Amino acid sequence: MIVNETLTRVVELRREIHRHPELGFQEHKTAEVVERELDSLGIEHRRVAKTGVVAFIRGSEAGPVVGLRADMDALPITEESGEPFTSENSGVMHACGHDAHTAMLLGAARILQAQRDQLSGTVVCLFQPAEEGPGGALPMIEAGVLDDPPVSAIAMLHVDPRLETGTIGITAGAIQAATDEFAIEVIGRGGHGAHPHLAADAIPAAAAMVLGMQNIAARETDPLKSVVVSIGTIEGGYRNNIIADHVKLTGTFRSHDVDVRDSLEARARRILEGIARAYGVEVRFTVDHGYPPVVNNAALARDFADYMRAHANIRLVAPAPTMGGEDFAYYAQRIPGLAIRLGIRDEAKGTTVAGHSSHFRVDEDALPIGVETLVKFAIGVCDRSIIPQPIVEAVVE
Ligand SMILES: [Zn+2]
Numbered sequence: 570m571i572v573n574e575t576l577t578r579v580v581e582l583r584r585e586i587h588r589h590p591e592l593g594f595q596e597h598k599t600a601e602v603v604e605r606e607l608d609s610l611g612i613e614h615r616r617v618a619k620t621g622v623v624a625f626i627r628g629s630e631a632g633p634v635v636g637l638r639a640d641m642d643a644l645p646i647t648e649e650s651g652e653p654f655t656s657e658n659s660g661v662m663h664a665c666g667h668d669a670h671t672a673m674l675l676g677a678a679r680i681l682q683a684q685r686d687q688l689s690g691t692v693v694c695l696f697q698p699a700e701e702g703p704g705g706a707l708p709m710i711e712a713g714v715l716d717d718p719p720v721s722a723i724a725m726l727h728v729d730p731r732l733e734t735g736t737i738g739i740t741a742g743a744i745q746a747a748t749d750e751f752a753i754e755v756i757g758r759g760g761h762g763a764h765p766h767l768a769a770d771a772i773p774a775a776a777a778m779v780l781g782m783q784n785i786a787a788r789e790t791d792p793l794k795s796v797v798v799s800i801g802t803i804e805g806g807y808r809n810n811i812i813a814d815h816v817k818l819t820g821t822f823r824s825h826d827v828d829v830r831d832s833l834e835a836r837a838r839r840i841l842e843g844i845a846r847a848y849g850v851e852v853r854f855t856v857d858h859g860y861p862p863v864v865n866n867a868a869l870a871r872d873f874a875d876y877m878r879a880h881a882n883i884r885l886v887a888p889a890p891t892m893g894g895e896d897f898a899y900y901a902q903r904i905p906g907l908a909i910r911l912g913i914r915d916e917a918k919g920t921t922v923a924g925h926s927s928h929f930r931v932d933e934d935a936l937p938i939g940v941e942t943l944v945k946f947a948i949g950v951c952d953r954s955i956i957p958q959p960i961v962e963a964v965v966e
C-alpha cells in the first residue's frame with residue numbers, strides 16, 4: 570500500500586532526526602527538518618508553541634477536519650543502542666521513538682498531499698514539541714491548532730515494544746495515567762543520638778509516612794481503579810549519632826480515573842498530618858499536577874478498529890492500559906481522540922527494549938504500518954466512514 574519512495578524517505582527522515590535529537594522546546598533543527606520536508610511537498614504550514622509546526626492538507630472539496638499528531642522531542646540519555654545512525658548530540662537520545670513518530674507523520678502527509686484531489690476535508694498535521702516535559706500539547710492548543718479550522722477528531726501513534734511488528738493496538742477508554750508529582754517535608758527537632766527523648770526525630774516519622782502512603786493504593790482505592798503511589802527519593806540526616814531534624818521525600822501519583830485522581834491529595838494529606846501529629850513533627854505536603862489521563866474515545870476506537878478490519882491488512886490487538894503519562898491527553902479532553910500503539914517488537918532483531926532505555930531501538934519495518942494507519946484514520950474521517958461524536962461535557966484543564 571505504501572509506495573517505496575515514501576517508505577525510503579520515511580526511513581531517511583527518521584534516521585536524520587535520530588542523529589540529531591533535541592530536548593523539549595529546543596527542537597529547532599527537528600522543526601527545520603519538518604518544515605523543509607513540508608515545503609518540498611508543497612504543504613502549507615506555520616510555527617506554533619516555539620518549536621511546534623502545524624501543517625494543513627486541504628482536500629479538493631470541503632469536509633471534516635481531522636488531526637494527526639506526532640511528538641518531536643528526545644530524552645536526556647546517552648545512547649548505547651549500537652545503531653549506525655546513533656545520536657550525534659551527546660547526552661541526548663531519541664529513546665521513546667518520537668523520531669519515528671515525526672517521520673511517519675511526514676510520510677502520511679506526503680501520501681495525503683498526493684491524494685488531495687480525492688480528499689473531502691482538511692488534514693491538520695501537528696508536530697508537537699516537549700511531550701516528555703514540560704508539555705507541548707497545551708501550548709499548541711492555546712495557539713489554536715484545534716480551532717482554526719475546528720478539528721473533529723485526532724489520532725496519534727506511539728511505538729510499543731510490547732506488541733509485535735505488524736500489529737497495531739487500539740484500546741478504548743483510559744489507556745495512560747495522570748502523572749502528578751508530590752513532595753513531603755518532615756520537620757522535627759534535632760539532638761544527640763543518645764538522647765532521643767529530648768528531640769523530635771524526623772526519620773521514623775518519614776518511615777511511617779512512606780508506609781502510610783501505601784494505604785491509599787492498598788486499602789482506600791477500588792482495586793479495579795488503578796492507582797500508583799511511588800516514593801522515589803528520601804533525603805535526610807547528618808551522621809550516625811545525630812537526630813535528624815529534616816527529611817524530604819518526593820514521589821509520583823498515577824491514576825486513570827478522574828475522581829480517584831481528584832481524591833489523592835486530600836487522602837495523602839490526612840494520612841501525613843495524622844502521622845506527623847502522632848510523631849510530634851510537622852509536615853509540609855505539596856502536589857504538582859501533571860498530565861491528565863489519556864482517555865481514548867470509545868466510539869472512535871470502535872469505529873476506527875472496524876474501519877481498519879475492513880480496509881487494511883494489519884493485525885489489531887487491544888493492549889492493556891499502562892500507568893505511563895502522555896500529554897496527548899489534553900487534545901483528547903477536548904475532542905474525540907485516539908492514541909494508537911504501533912508494534913515494533915521483533916525478537917530476532919532485538920527490538921524488545923522498553924522506551925527511555927539507552928538501548929532502545931525501533932524496528933523500521935513497523936514504519937510503513939504506522940504511515941498506513943495514520944493515512945487510513947485521516948481518510949476514514951474525511952470520507953465520513955468514521956463519524957466522531959463531539960465530547961458533550963469536556964473536562965478541560
Ligand atoms: Zn517517553
Ligand SMILES: [Zn+2]
Pocket residue numbers: 665666667700727
Ligand atoms: Zn513517547
